[in-house]
Amino acid sequence: MSLADVVARLRARELSPREAVEGYLRRIDGARDLNAYITVRAEEALAEAEGEARPPLYGAPVAVKDLIGVAGTRMTAGSAILRDHVAQEDAAAVARLRAGGGIVLGTLNTHEFAFGALTTSPHFGPARNPWSRDRVCGGSSGGSGAAVAADLAAAALGTDTAGSVRIPAALCGVTGLRPSTGLVPTRGVFPVAWSFDTVGPLARSAADCALLLDVLAGTRTDLTPEPQPPKVGVLTALFERADPAVAAAAERALRDLGARLEPVDLPELADAGTIQQLVMLPEAADVHLRWLRTRLADYGPDVRARLLAGLLLPPTAYVTGLRLRRRFGEALRRAFERVDLLAAPAMPVVAPRIGEETVALHGEEVPYRLALIPFNSPWSLAGVPAASVPCGFVDGLPVGLGLAGRRYAEAAVLRAAHRLQQVTDWHERRPS
Amino acid sequence: MGTEPQSSPEFLRRLAAAQGVEPSDEDLEAVRGFLDAILPHLERLAATLEPEDAP
Numbered sequence: 001m002s003l004a005d006v007v008a009r010l011r012a013r014e015l016s017p018r019e020a021v022e023g024y025l026r027r028i029d030g031a032r033d034l035n036a037y038i039t040v041r042a043e044e045a046l047a048e049a050e051g052e053a054r055p056p057l058y059g060a061p062v063a064v065k066d067l068i069g070v071a072g073t074r075m076t077a078g079s080a081i082l083r084d085h086v087a088q089e090d091a092a093a094v095a096r097l098r099a100g101g102g103i104v105l106g107t108l109n110t111h112e113f114a115f116g117a118l119t120t121s122p123h124f125g126p127a128r129n130p131w132s133r134d135r136v137c138g139g140s141s142g143g144s145g146a147a148v149a150a151d152l153a154a155a156a157l158g159t160d161t162a163g164s165v166r167i168p169a170a171l172c173g174v175t176g177l178r179p180s181t182g183l184v185p186t187r188g189v190f191p192v193a194w195s196f197d198t199v200g201p202l203a204r205s206a207a208d209c210a211l212l213l214d215v216l217a218g219t220r221t222d223l224t225p226e227p228q229p230p231k232v233g234v235l236t237a238l239f240e241r242a243d244p245a246v247a248a249a250a251e252r253a254l255r256d257l258g259a260r261l262e263p264v265d266l267p268e269l270a271d272a273g274t275i276q277q278l279v280m281l282p283e284a285a286d287v288h289l290r291w292l293r294t295r296l297a298d299y300g301p302d303v304r305a306r307l308l309a310g311l312l313l314p315p316t317a318y319v320t321g322l323r324l325r326r327r328f329g330e331a332l333r334r335a336f337e338r339v340d341l342l343a344a345p346a347m348p349v350v351a352p353r354i355g356e357e358t359v360a361l362h363g364e365e366v367p368y369r370l371a372l373i374p375f376n377s378p379w380s381l382a383g384v385p386a387a388s389v390p391c392g393f394v395d396g397l398p399v400g401l402g403l404a405g406r407r408y409a410e411a412a413v414l415r416a417a418h419r420l421q422q423v424t425d426w427h428e429r430r431p432s
Numbered sequence: 433m434g435t436e437p438q439s440s441p442e443f444l445r446r447l448a449a450a451q452g453v454e455p456s457d458e459d460l461e462a463v464r465g466f467l468d469a470i471l472p473h474l475e476r477l478a479a480t481l482e483p484e485d486a487p
Contacts, residue, residue, distance in 0.1 A: 274473040281466075293452040296459075305462035308455055312444050312463055313470070320478045322487035 003060060003155040003208035010058035017049035017059025017103060020154075024061045024105055028152050034128045036137075036146040038066045039074050040106040048103050057101035057215065063153035065141050066107035067114050068199065069188040070094050077190045078110040078121040078140075080298045081291055091188025093157060093199045093216050100215035105153050109143030112303045114159055114192045115284060116140060117167050117372055122300040126354050129172060130431040131397055135351040138171035140164040140192075144202045145172030149398075149431060155203035155212055161192040162276060163376025165200040166402065169388040170346035173398030175417060175427055176202040177209045180408045181383035184216045193283035196276070196380050205427050206389065206417035213410060221411045223418045229257070230340040230416050232403075233264035238344035238375055243361060249392030249399040250345040257420045262339055268331040273373035275328060276381045278313070278321025285310030325381055332382045336406045341416055346388035346400035348375055375402060385410045389417040390426035398426075439467040 001009075009015040025042050045061065053059040064070060067077050069087030071094075076082045094104060109127040111119045119142025120126040127142040129135040130150040137146045141158025145168025148156050158165040160178035169176025177200045184199045191197055201212035210221040232254060239247045254261060285292070288307050296304065335342065348371050349359045358365040379386035384407050388400035401420070405413040421427050441460045444467075448455050455463070 271473065271477060274470060274477065277470055278474060289451070296453065296455065301462065304459060305466060308448070308453070308459055308463045309466035309470075311451060311453060312447050312467065314438060314474070317474055319487055320474060320481070323481050323485045324477055326487060327485060
C-alpha cells in the first residue's frame with residue numbers, strides 16, 4: 001500500500017494504528033533476509049500506536065535511516081564506532097514526523113556513515129535489493145529503498161549528500177526526493193558533509209513524497225497539474241553517458257510525461273563531481289577527525305580511504321571548491337532561466353551485484369562510484385531539489401528518471417513526477 | 433603545483449602525522465588513488481578562477 005492509501009484507511013478508521021504497525025512488523029519479520037532494518041522498534045512502535053492518531057499521517061508507520069536520531073533508539077550510522085550509540089533525542093525531522101502523526105517502526109541500513117553508495121556495511125552486512133537479492137540497493141539510504149520497495153514501511157526517510165536518496169530510489173524502483181539544501185532541518189542527523197546534507201523522503205509515489213515533505217518542511221505542496229506541461233531540459237550528455245537501455249527507458253518516460261522538451265548542453269556538469277569532492281571530502285574528514293586519530297582501524301576500507309583523502313587534500317582545495325561551487329550554481333541558474341526542470345537518467349546503470357565494484361558502460365568497465373557521480377553530484381552541488389522517479393525496467397531491474405528543479409521548487413519537481421505517475425504504472429510495480 | 437609530491441606516500445604520511453593520524457601503507461596507497469584522480473582536476477579548475485571569484 002502507498003502511504004496515501006495507509007493514511008486514508010487510518011483516517012477512515014478502517015485500520016487502526018496498532019493494526020498497521022502489527023502488519024508491517026509481520027512483513028519485516030518475513031523479509032529479514034533483505035537486511036533492510038538495523039533496529040526494529042517493535043515494542044515502542046506498538047506502544048506509540050496506542051496514542052492519539054494525529055493528522056496528517058494518522059499513525060502511519062514509517063521508518064528512518066539509521067543516521068537519523070530517534071530518542072532512546074540505537075543509532076549506529078552503519079558503523080562499528082557507533083554500534084552501541086543510543087540517540088538521546090529525536091532528530092528535528094523525526095520530531096516533525098511524530099508531530100504529524102507518524103510512528104517510527106525502526107532504523108534502516110545505510111552505507112557506513114552514509115559515506116558511500118552501496119549499503120554494504122562490513123559491520124551490519126549488505127542491504128539486499130528486493131528485485132534481486134544478489135544485487136545492491138544503492139546507497140547510502142539503501143535500507144530505506146529496500147524497505148519501501150518490499151513494503152516494510154509505508155514510507156521512509158533517507159539522507160542525501162551526494163545522491164543517497166536518489167540512488168537507492170532508482171535502484172529499488174521507488175520515488176525519492178532530495179529537497180533543496182536547508183529546507184528540512186538536519187539537526188540530530190549524523191553529518192556526512194554539512195553544506196550538502198539533506199533529509200528526504202523515499203516512498204511509493206510522488207504524492208507520498210509530497211505528503212512527507214510537507215510534514216518535514218512545513219510546506220504545502222500542490223500537485224494539481226499546471227495548464228501547460230513543464231518545459232524540461234534534456235541533458236543529452238548524461239543520456240549518452242548512461243547504459244543505452246537505461247537511457248531509452250528515461251527517454252520514453254519524458255515522452256510519456258508530455259513535457260515540452262529542449263536539449264540542454266551544460267558543459268559545467270562535467271566538473272560538478274570533482275568540485276563536490278573538493279568540498280565534501282574535507283568536511284567529512286573534519287566530522288571524523290577525532291576518530292581518525294583514535295579509531296582508524298574501525299572504519300571499513302572504502303570509508304577510511306575517503307576520509308583520509310579529505311584529510312590529505314591540499315589546504316587550499318576546500319576554498320577553491322567553494323569558489324567553483326558558487327560559479328557552478330550560477331551556471332545552473334542560467335540554465336533554469338530557459339527551462340522549468342532538467343532531466344537525465346537518475347542512474348546510468350541498474351543495480352550491480354553485491355561485491356561488484358565496476359559496471360559495464362559502453363563496452364568499458366567503469367568503477368561504480370565514478371559512474372554515478374555525474375548523474376547525482378550536480379544537484380547536490382547546487383543545493384537544488386532532485387528526484388528519482390520509477391520509469392521502467394532493464395533485465396527485470398528498476399530504472400529511475402532523474403528530475404531536478406530550481407532551488408526550493410520541490411513542488412515543480414513533484415508535480416512533474418506525479419504527472420508521469422498519472423499516465424504510467426511503473427511506481428506501482430512490486431517485486432515478487 | 434606539482435601533483436607527484438602532494439600524493440607521494442611519504443608526503444602524505446607526514447601530513448597525516450602532523451594532524452595526529454597514522455595511516456597504514458595500504459591506507460596511503462588507497463588515498464593516493466583518490467588524490468591522483470582529483471589533483472590534476474583541482475589544478476586545472478583552479479587556473480580558471482579569477483581573483484574576484486569569491487567563495
